[in-house]
Amino acid sequence: MAVRPPSLRAIAAFEAAARHESFTKAADELNLTQSAISHAIRSLELRLGVDLFDRYGRTVTLTEAGRAFVSRLRLSLNLISEAFEAPARPGRTRLVVAATAGVAERILAIRLPAFLARSPDREIELRTVTSAAEVTAGEVDVALLYGAGACAGLTQRRLAGEALFPVAAPTLDLPRRPEDLVRAPLIHQPEHPWRLWLEQVGLAELPTPATLTADSPLAALELARGGAGVCLTRGLLADEDLRTGRLVRLFDAQAILREEYTAVWNPASPRADIIRPFVDWLASVLEPAPAPVLHAA
Known part of the structure; x- marks a missing residue:
């Protein structure tokens, strides 16, 4: 017997409340009452059997279960959003790749054509970010970062030293x-x-x-x-x-340098099967070859 999905209003209420960590701000954004937001989130908590927020008077913070749930939810919402965007060409799969500005402009931009030449079934969307937050939010599939440190809940792979x-x-x-x-x-x-x-x-x-x-x-x-x-x-x-x-x-x-280049992605991503080959390719091309030295005359 098919399980009836939760209401879209409850999902929207939870996502907005999680993003703001405020029922009041979520209510303002969605043009609902704070009571409606609280009721919608409570219905999700009863359905899941866990508390999604810790409540301290008017202050709310995500629980561990809440953070895990919003991470999975945002991946799903991102896929829904893509369904309304211009579709990829038939037979191709889009991969959203993010990097800090320097990495995007000076490292990825000159190497991605080679990846596309060897992977004709892929389309790449390159975005500029400053951290792994967009990966956590499900807005990008994989990020290439320099000196990122630990990223809680995400898979990280070393790509190159420097x-x-x-x-x-x-x-x-x-x-x-x-x-x-x-x-x-x-x-x-x-x-x-x-x-x-x-x-x-x-x-x-x-x-x-x-x-x-x-x-x-x-x-x-x-x-x-x-x-x-x-x-x-x-x-x-x-x-x-x-x-x-x-x-x-x-x-x-x-x-x-102690800092390294790392690839960061959500292990629960439904695109994991196309992220991993891309990361493997990055690891194979990013370790820099020694530059020839000019000895001035």
Whole structure:
């Protein structure tokens, strides 16, 4: 005998209350009374046999069961939403891939055409995110993150490590030795301060006066490509520029970083069978090859 599904109103009430962690805000969003929200959620709790929220007066917080249920629910709601969007071409399956801006622009964008060429039954939608929150919410299938740390309730797989080294445009008057950097125009940026590299190569006391400061690794690379100075970069971010000669690596010395690139996805995702082959492919192409070093004359 088929089990009758819960009402859509109860599902909407729970999802809104879980997102806001507030019955009042959920009621305002759905144009319902707070009592209606509370009644709808209580009906779900009775049906599931668990408490979805801890209630402290007017304050509510999701229980462990509530967090697990909303994670599964959002995956289902995402599939429903996709049914109303433009469908993928016949015989193809869409995979929603997310990454932070630098990873999306400098790592994934140049590699995804190769994946599509070898997987003609896939379509990729690439989104920019800042964390794994969109994976948890069921809005994306898999995220590629750098230095993400632990992501509760999600599957994580290491894809590649990373190293930091100096690069510059080949048109710059390049230093011959690391010690000569004291006379070079240096580009600073807070994510990769020069001390990280200098300490690991034994030059912690070398002064590094700032010629330019950029607020992101991508901006620092853009300045270096324009000939503004020498910047530190993660190998994978500069991989394409090094391969095409827009940038050159200055020295063999590099700093090994503790942070890693990881793929993050929901193990309960109904797309797990297409996520895993994609992650396997990422792992096979992301470990950077050593960049050739230019020894300035």
